[in-house]
Amino acid sequence: MALQSWLPVPKGSHFSLANLPFGIISNSKLRTPRPAIAIGEDALDLSDFAKNGGFSELPSIKDHIGVFSERSLNSFAALGRPVHREVRSYLQSILSIATPYPSLLKDNQALKESSILSLKDVTTHLPLEIGDYTDFFAGVNHAFNIGTLFRGPENALQPNYTHLPVAYHGRASSVVVSGTPIHRPYGQIIVDPAATPKVPTFTPCRRLDIELEMGMFVCKGNKMGKRIGVNSAEDSIFGYVLMNDWSARDVQMWEYVPLGPFNAKNFGTTISAWVVLADALEPFRVTGLENKTTLQEYLRQEQKESVFDIALEVDLTIMCLAKSMEAANGNTTTITRTNACNLLWSFPQMLAHHAVSGCTMRVGDLLGSGTISGTESGTQGSLLEQIQGGKVALKLNHGEERKFLQDGDTISIRGVAGQDENSLVGFGSCVGRIDPAIPF
Incomplete structure (x- = not known):
């Protein structure tokens, strides 16, 4: 059975809950590029999400939370595949209709109001700084x-x-x-x-x-x-x-x-x-x-x-x-x-x-x-x-x-x-x- 999100994900979307690709975005309100994930027709601004306590239920990322405020994904990438896996799984659970963290979403309306942006309103940038x-x-x-x-x-x-x-x-x-x-x-x-x-x-x-x-x-x-x-x-x-x-x-x-x-x-x-x-x-x-x-x-x-x-x-x-x-x-x-x-x-x-x-x-x-x-x-x-x-x-x-x-x-x-x-x-x-x- 497909994973379902409380966010609307159109049928046929490349960015289903099974995916959650990472990128770098900016928008008219905050032109500073920062990390995000794509889901359906939206982007979850990971910088804003982190500032609003979105990762509070993932204590293992506490010492690395700054990677979600950088202008590229290099620092996040450098944390290694076990961390990538853990973060992606956590975000899937947060965005799932059957989330195990309902109180986090209910008590923190800012996560929904400021962290979720329409893809049509964001500008994407090179996801990583490419050395070679x-x-x-x-x-x-x-x-x-x-x-x-x-x-x-x-x-x-x-x-x-x-x-x-x-x-x-x-x-x-x-x-x-x-x-x-x-x-x-x-x-x-x-x-x-x-x-x-x-x-x-x-x-x-x-x-x-x-x-x-x-x-x-x-x-x-x-x-x-x-x-x-x-x-x-x-x-x-x-x-x-x-x-x-x-x-x-x-x-x-x-x-x-x-x-x-x-x-x-x-x-x-x-x-x-x-x-x-x-x-x-x-x-x-x-x-x-x-x-x-x-x-x-x-x-x-x-x-x-x-x-x-x-x-x-x-x-x-x-x-x-x-x-x-x-x-x-x-x-x-x-x-x-x-x-x-x-x-x-x-x-x-x-x-x-x-x-x-x-x-x-x-x-x-x-x-x-x-x-x-x-x-x-x-x-x-x-x-x-x-x-x-x-x-x-x-x-x-x-x-x-x-x-x-x-x-x-x-x-x-x-x-x-x-x-x-x-x-x-x-x-x-x-x-x-x-x-x-x-x-x-």
Whole structure:
């Protein structure tokens, strides 16, 4: 039976009582960003909740109550998964229709009057301060599809792909919260690939793409020189977000040899505003894609159900720049439907590999999964795959077509786990609009 709250939670809400994702909010009355949880169409302001004695029945958090007044979730994350679990369980009991703390709510009307805010009246911010951001390449279907475009199916995957989680270091300063516009980037591109010699042109990107990903935040680091064991790495995982790693494909083609992506990736990465705690996704564990390679011992994970059954969708909305980012007006096409289980490598494996050299991981570090694609048409997580490298156009509603993104296009990613519409565990949305390049 689904958990029920005394707060109204619409059927089909991503933010059921079974979820309670954490984020950072502000509003017109108090512009200082502070922690909150989302439930239904509301947010529970944890700073106000704490000041009004909301945690009085949870004495174990007494010495750490200040974490709910900070501008990010880093300090809360650093308390560790046992504390995250205890706080989330306590908040579920407070918000439950069958709460064991009826007197707390009855005698403290301020908890309801000032701590509960409508989501439509709050502004969301980056949930954590991100020190480092690393993007992996764990979506094997995407890797195969892209490799096939450039090297043929026989050589689609590089020889190392099934032996280790491939990744590149991204730019943490360019990670933005859902709703932040992304300016079309400039870069060097080769206009005529057949020309000899190849002479680049400096211009706004002409082949702007998306990458549908999941992101994971670290809550427990390691000292330099020490490793993180793959079978204990779950203790280092705070929670998960949706991610769009925007990609300038033409810039990437010219710059990536020999050291990999740089300006093609560093201009913007969008994440969803609400962090779904790792414990909230435990019921949705499934087995990932089979890796037939014999792995090095440090990557051998005992937990076979190491990824999550999360339904993912991507919408492309055509709109004028003057319109709201959320305004669809019938010009929205769902271009991708896939699932987060389409990964060859799990996040514990990514984390273990990242630290195996002795690399220091820190609270707030962000790891991306890489593009998540299925094997069927309409399940690919990038436009480059869907248009077969530019050979075909993507058909949109009302006769429109796209190969790559145009100015004014908006990408919205959604992700949700569960079948019971009264107890869904979802992420809300991860939204970004493409604005024109800033003139030099």
